[in-house]
Amino acid sequence: MKKTISGLLALILVLSLCAGCGHADKVPDQTDAPGQADDQTDANIYTELLGVDPNETALETDGNKIPMELYLYWLTYACSNLEYQIGMFSSAYGMYGELLDENGKVKWDESLEGTPLSQMAREQAESSALSYAILENVAAEHGVALTDEDKTKLEEEFTAYVEQIGGEEAFAQSLREMGISKESFDRVSATTYLYQHLAELAQDPASDLYEAPADDDAYVDHILLMTKDAETNEPLSEEEAAAKKARAEELLAQLQASDDLETLFTQLADENGEDPGREAQKGYLINADTSFVQEFKDAAFALKPGELSGIVESDYGYHILLRKDLTEDQLVAVANTNLSNYLDGKMEAAMDSVIRHEKLDEINVGEFFTAYREAVEAMHPADEAADGADGSGAGNDQPAA
Numbered sequence: 016m017k018k019t020i021s022g023l024l025a026l027i028l029v030l031s032l033c034a035g036c037g038h039a040d041k042v043p044d045q046t047d048a049p050g051q052a053d054d055q056t057d058a059n060i061y062t063e064l065l066g067v068d069p070n071e072t073a074l075e076t077d078g079n080k081i082p083m084e085l086y087l088y089w090l091t092y093a094c095s096n097l098e099y100q101i102g103m104f105s106s107a108y109g110m111y112g113e114l115l116d117e118n119g120k121v122k123w124d125e126s127l128e129g130t131p132l133s134q135m136a137r138e139q140a141e142s143s144a145l146s147y148a149i150l151e152n153v154a155a156e157h158g159v160a161l162t163d164e165d166k167t168k169l170e171e172e173f174t175a176y177v178e179q180i181g182g183e184e185a186f187a188q189s190l191r192e193m194g195i196s197k198e199s200f201d202r203v204s205a206t207t208y209l210y211q212h213l214a215e216l217a218q219d220p221a222s223d224l225y226e227a228p229a230d231d232d233a234y235v236d237h238i239l240l241m242t243k244d245a246e247t248n249e250p251l252s253e254e255e256a257a258a259k260k261a262r263a264e265e266l267l268a269q270l271q272a273s274d275d276l277e278t279l280f281t282q283l284a285d286e287n288g289e290d291p292g293r294e295a296q297k298g299y300l301i302n303a304d305t306s307f308v309q310e311f312k313d314a315a316f317a318l319k320p321g322e323l324s325g326i327v328e329s330d331y332g333y334h335i336l337l338r339k340d341l342t343e344d345q346l347v348a349v350a351n352t353n354l355s356n357y358l359d360g361k362m363e364a365a366m367d368s369v370i371r372h373e374k375l376d377e378i379n380v381g382e383f384f385t386a387y388r389e390a391v392e393a394m395h396p397a398d399e400a401a402d403g404a405d406g407s408g409a410g411n412d413q414p415a416a
Contacts, residue, residue: 060194061087064386067374069196074141075370079148084195085203086144086375091194093139094384097121097132123381133380142362145369147206149361154209157216157224165208173204192391217354218347226353228346229302234339235315236298238266238283239290242332256332262287263326263333270323270335280323280337289332298337300345302352311336 059069061084069084098121105112114125114132123133154160161169177186190197216222240259242251251259266283273279281297293299301307301315310329318324318338327334341349 059084060191060387060390064383064390065374065378069194071372072370073372073375074144074148076145076148076365076368077152079152081144081148082199083372083374085199086140088193088195088199089143090136090140090378090380091384091387093136093143094121094123094380096139097136101127120385121381123384136380136384137375141369141371145365146358146362147203149365150206150209150213150358153358153361154213157213157222159209159212159216161205161208165205169201169204169208188394192394194387214351214354217357218350224354224357225350226357228341228349231303231312231316232300232341232349233302233315233318234298234300234320234341234345235311235318236280236284236337236339237290237293237311238263238280238288238335239293239331240287240333241289243330245289260326260333263335267323267326267335270337276321276323277337277339298339300341300348310334 061067061069065087067083067087069082069087071083072080073083073086074081101111101114101121102119104110105115111127114122114127116122121132123131123136125132127135177183180186180189190200193200213224216224217226219225220227240263242256242259243249244251250256266287269283270276270280284293284297299305299307301312303312303316305312308329308331310327311334314324314327314334314336315338318336320338320340322338324334324336327336
């Protein structure tokens, strides 16, 4: 269950940590920002459960060290997320129920598609932890660091967040449940701004992170006349299909005779097109990986911006395509995709050289996560009693992300 950096960057530390602890409902909404709150002074929950030093290096990539507390945080998150997802599929679709015990908890020794659930959790935790470290490494390679403005924004966001959750003590309590220090909280929070600056470089032609749009980064509008019934998906009769093709030929002739092709194309597509997904953007931004029918993609990539296709037949019906120049927003989207692919490549390359602490393999995932959940629940005895009274209970925990 590989998770790429591009996907992980959508996670915010506080948001995702809500999922890792036994009381997701106790950690409010999600703004990740560092500030000046005092570090936790209580014994680290992971020290109590595993006897580990929270500051000991768990993983290292290209000299960048990930402390044990951050790895174990991501492990609790991965366990909670897997349990929630499996429980959701079991209750909603009747799937994977055999992976849960009578209390709705994951049987960590069971396997899904040949992979033990405990191993899935380990892999997700490692991928999550490493993604942030690799982002930091790439930022350093390209001279990217937090600016004074970034630091000010982070301070302001943190102040608002602490106030939102109920003050300094509530924040300190959330850190205790997460098992992380304020330093680790700040570190992950800062990656949001590092990524923003890398994204800006990826859009700058003068930067070595910039990659020009490829020939298969195409913005394409089309007129579709369907040869299937929109409701039943059954093929139209031969006569109906022939009428659609004749109409497509008429529209193509009008377009070929126009001296204002794009304006007329938009008008005819609005009036005649039968693709409901087209309306929002008056076309599609596609590349070689886009899940469109091959006939459509082949025709699109054969065009240059401003060029009109002939009639293209696919399983959906008859298309007429117009390739357009990429808009500013689409250029940004292409740059972001290129950056994500670059970071994912760095991630893949780093996996072969990661230094892993031997203690990571000694952790029994099921026993650890059960003990972790019980320890967090013990921090809220009154809440547990209330949960029992209303029938909710800890078995209903679910990620906030």
